Amino acid sequence: SPARSLIHQDTKEDLTASIKSEGSGRVSLSGSGSTDDSRWPRQNSLSMKEWDIPYDELKLFEVIGTGRFGTVYRGSWHGAVAVKLLHVNALSDHSVPLDTFKHEVATFRKTRHENLVLFMGACMKPPRLAIVTSLCKGMTLFTHIHLRKDKFTNNKSVIVAQQISQGMGYLHARGIVHKDLKTKNIFLENGKVVITDFGLFSVTKLCFGNNARGDSLGIPPGWLCYLAPEVVRALRPHASLHLPFSKATDVYAFGTVWYELLCGEYPFKGQPPEAIIWQVGKGVKQSLANMQASRDIKDILMLCWSYRSSERPDFPHLLSTLEKLPRKRLARSPSHPVHLSRSADS
Ligand code: ADP
Numbered sequence: 001s002p003a004r005s006l007i008h009q010d011t012k013e014d015l016t017a018s019i020k021s022e023g024s025g026r027v028s029l030s031g032s033g034s035t036d037d038s039r040w041p042r043q044n045s046l047s048m049k050e051w052d053i054p055y056d057e058l059k060l061f062e063v064i065g066t067g068r069f070g071t072v073y074r075g076s077w078h079g080a081v082a083v084k085l086l087h088v089n090a091l092s093d094h095s096v097p098l099d100t101f102k103h104e105v106a107t108f109r110k111t112r113h114e115n116l117v118l119f120m121g122a123c124m125k126p127p128r129l130a131i132v133t134s135l136c137k138g139m140t141l142f143t144h145i146h147l148r149k150d151k152f153t154n155n156k157s158v159i160v161a162q163q164i165s166q167g168m169g170y171l172h173a174r175g176i177v178h179k180d181l182k183t184k185n186i187f188l189e190n191g192k193v194v195i196t197d198f199g200l201f202s203v204t205k206l207c208f209g210n211n212a213r214g215d216s217l218g219i220p221p222g223w224l225c226y227l228a229p230e231v232v233r234a235l236r237p238h239a240s241l242h243l244p245f246s247k248a249t250d251v252y253a254f255g256t257v258w259y260e261l262l263c264g265e266y267p268f269k270g271q272p273p274e275a276i277i278w279q280v281g282k283g284v285k286q287s288l289a290n291m292q293a294s295r296d297i298k299d300i301l302m303l304c305w306s307y308r309s310s311e312r313p314d315f316p317h318l319l320s321t322l323e324k325l326p327r328k329r330l331a332r333s334p335s336h337p338v339h340l341s342r343s344a345d346s
């Protein structure tokens with residue numbers, strides 16, 4: 001089809017261009033990725049075939065968006081799907097080693113949870129590397145909060161946060177660190193939370209400061225405020241480094257999502273990256289003085305944002321804390337709805 005050949009053309013261009021990225025950030029896809037599943041590939045190589053989707057079976061329609069790792073297309077493969085075509089620069093040594101990619105797919109394939117996007121398969125023949133998932137309906141929390149300026153009542157926020165905690169708790173129980181939990185990677189489908197992009201590729205292998213920016217640190221907009229102090233302190237210009245992502249850094253990121261839900265904005269709003277890096281690195285937190293919320297709600301935030309990673313709660317703990325919140329509020333104000341209304345969804 002004409003649409004298909006157009007896509008092929010685009011992909012070819014991707015191969016010769018350097019890896020494109022969101023904002024000023026640059027990402028190198030080199031390195032071995034996370035090591036959660038070190039048994040890959042030997043023991044899994046046979047079962048991997050089940051998840052291999054021949055590229056020719058995919059129909060690609062319009063581009064939904066471009067992120068740090070690749071371009072997302074609306075597509076069709078036995079129904080509506082999202083296809084994330086990875087930016088691969090085959091001409092440089094920043095290209096994705098196939099084993100790294102397969103490792104990430106092996107991680108993805110282990111996930112089955114109501115609040116996680118459905119992984120359907122992957123194209124694993126370079127240079128066509130793509131991940132195929134179900135197409136999320138509805139909008140991301142980012143769109144709700146920052147673009148549409150939808151207000152989330154405390155009760156609504158609690159319900160959303162509970163579902164995020166459930167999905168994240170499941171991921172962590174399976175030994176998967178998300179590494180990129182943010183409101184852009186959380187969809188709301190008729191009140192149901194769907195988390196995307198977990199454990200995806202070498203966010204750990206960021207390539208800072210390219211030719212154009214000299215020795216500056218390339219930071220994609222809206223990324224910094226999700227980074228825990230230990231990650232911020234590990235940021236370096238001119239280095240493709242292994243950032244210390246962990247379950248605890250996911251919890252820190254969850255804290256930021258919780259803040260966005262409650263306040264409708266990012267922490268450290270309007271401050272330049274240098275100021276944020278300095279404060280977070282020193283353990284200075286966004287002030288909650290002007291926030292309209294109960295002590296319990298603010299406590300969750302402060303715990304998630306703990307400077308020391310060992311002091312941050314885990315997701316099962318967060319879930320049980322959150323489960324105690326709405327009942328309390330309901331006792332005080334019975335007029336608040338318990339369930340998410342559909343008005344916030346498309
Ligand atoms: P980011 O998460 O930083 O926005 P991505 O590359 O992950 O960048 O996504 C690019 C665009 O594609 C975003 O607008 C995102 O909402 C959309 N998108 C990603 N995955 C899906 C999906 N499974 N279903 C629908 N839209 C998606």
Ligand code: MG
Nearest residue numbers: 067184185197
């Ligand atoms: Mg994403």
